Amino acid sequence: MRLTDLPINTLKEVPSDAEAGSHQLMLRAGLIRQLASGLYTWLPLGMRVLNKVKKIIREEMNNAKALELTMPVVQPAELWVESGRWEEYGAELLRLQDRHNREYCLGPTHEEVITDIARHELKSYRQLPVNYYQIQTKFRDEIRPRFGVMRAREFVMKDAYSFHIDENSLLEGYHLMKEVYSNIFNRLQLTYRIVQADSGTIGGNKSEEFHVLAQSGEDAIAYSEKDGFAANIETIPLHPSNTKLAEPTEELKLVETPQVKTIKELCSFIKVKPEQCLKTLLVQGTDTPAVALILRGDHELNGVKAQNLKAVASPLRMLNTSEAKGATGVETGFLGPKDLKIPVYIDYSAAVVSDFVCGANINDHHYTGVNWKRDLPMPELADLRNAVAGDPSPSGNEPLSVAKGIEVGHIFQLGQKYSQAMKATVLDDEGKPRTMFMGCYGIGVTRVIAASIEQNHDEKGIIWPSAIAPYDVIIIPINMDKSYRIRETTEELYKKLQESGYETIMDDRSQRPGVKFADADLIGIPHRLVIAEKSLDQGQLEYKHRRSNETEMVPIKNIIKILKEKQL
RNA sequence: CGGGGCAUGGCGCAGUCUGGUAGCGCAUCUGCUUUGGGAGCAGAGGGUCGGCGGUUCGAAUCCGUCUGCCCCGACCA
DSSP, X not given: OBTTTSOOOOOSSOOTTOOSHHXXXXXXXXXXXXXXXXXXXXOHHHHHHHHHHHHHHHHHHHHTTOEEOOOOSEEEHHXXXXXXXXXXXXXXXXXXXXXXXXXXXXXXXXXHHHHHHHHHHOOBGGXXXXXXXXXXXXXXXXXXXXXXXXXXXXXEEEEEEEEESSHHHXXXXXXXXXXXXXXXXXXXXXXXXXXXXXXXXXXXXOEEEEEEEOTTOSEEEXXXXXXXXXEEGGGOOOOOXXXXXXXXXXXXXXXXXXXXXXXXXXXXXXXXXXXXXEEEEEEOBSSSSOEEEEEETTOOBOHHHHHTXXXXXXXXXXXXXXXXXXXXXXXXXXXXXTTOOSOEEEEGGGGGOOSEEEEOSSTTEEEEXXXXXXXXXXXXXXXXXXXOTTSBOTTSSOBOEEEEEEEEEEEEEEETHHHHHTTOEEEOTTSOEEEOEEEEEEEEHHHHHXXXXXXXXXXXEEOOOTTTOSOSEEEEESSTTTOHHHHHHHHHHHHHHHHTTOOEEEOOSSXXXXXXXXXXXHHTOSEEEEEOHHHHTTTEEEEEETTOSOEEEEEGGGHHHHHHHHTO
């Protein structure tokens, strides 16, 4: 493609809305443009990347005998009522009505539709197992779209659904998909990790997530290299600490702390570390207006774990400041476990802190040098927090490391949740109807692209992995307008590369070299070939890989051979 | 949905406090020069200052209201 035929509108300045690195680069390189909150147009350059990702996914899915189909984006409410999710799914499901006031939704996922297809199309166990998939636009009315295409409302997803006669077959299908996903993410040249996960609203039994490791990730993943364990920090059960409670060394002291309401403020006000402070959170109780949960200052409450306590109302609800004050008589910043007149639970790790700092249950006051047993009785212990780096791995005693991840894939063993609700049965070898077992498998296609950029960029721009680069090669002629030789050589080279199957950009714009170099770097084309007078005399051109800092002179006539060698 | 911020040419911003001729950089177009890392000079086009209502002789600026977008928290591929 000649750049005179392909308008690439690269931006020097960063659009002020873009926060994440990948979002900024996608806008600057002209891959996408925002239409409204969470809605993006894929421009021609971005579209090429999108198509490459789709192609890889299709090839690997087809290899595994999965069958491609396409289901409607708009789905009738009846199916969702039948599965129970019309009520369950909540505000994220965008509901709409047609001219006859019939109810529909925009598909955030397609379990209902595919189960409906399966119950009509699949009659016999002889037809199983089957895996249907599609690559299609989904809509989820996210509360807060952000990071561009990373969390958009409209996005492209590859979703696959498998149908099985029994649990064993489901397991086989699940493991096959796990392998297929690994192949896909390997081909996409992503650094990723497979993580144990919660199945959330989709439901079912076991599920695993594929996370691309990146600083900007929204999920925190705990892992241990040695035993190969990895899980979302929210899903890891934690046990009572082996640490012994140390003997008190400080006197209990009441300290005036005016307006000091957060752990951060407290730490700088009285010069302690967060792990030496205990924080008190109030949630709604089952039979009481309030239950107090005590955590170490540096730890995070885990909602699912807290919700599992009998005394805590489900679903979990934090009290707002006025309710909290009503239940305790104290402002929220000054709550503490000592002399608190409501049910109290304490996280295991908070129970082994001695000489700690906590709210005094008196406005504008905290205690320092507080010790369990000496100054107050030990409350009931529980596992209340998210795992952090250094916690022991559940599968051994290795300390866990924590990394940020972007969820790009999720595989589920759904079981019979949908097939049962929607009566999807086949006849078995005795002619009896049997409810099918299902698996479902998603890949965030558009998110994969953002994730790839998060992992592959530098201060100049994107560095595409060869597998998904919009073009393989860019030719930059220097002073083409003035030199017939340059033009001629460039045209010849362009033709030769195209014929050899390389997707090539030729920058034939009348721009200064600096502009061309900057654009080439920004849009991240892997191989750069520069044609200039000085090297032409030797029959050479300059080769540079986007990832490398070095250029080298190579003979023009050997260029195809050289590109082949560089392909890795 | 709760908390915060922003809305002025395609993009990034100033001007708003203290009402009085709408401005800068980038981008775009024309011409000349320039051509190995986002050029220089000369010229040009492009804005009902998010919408509606109000105050005023006069509103980008003050008041009210609505809308959109972004950021921080609870959801997910």
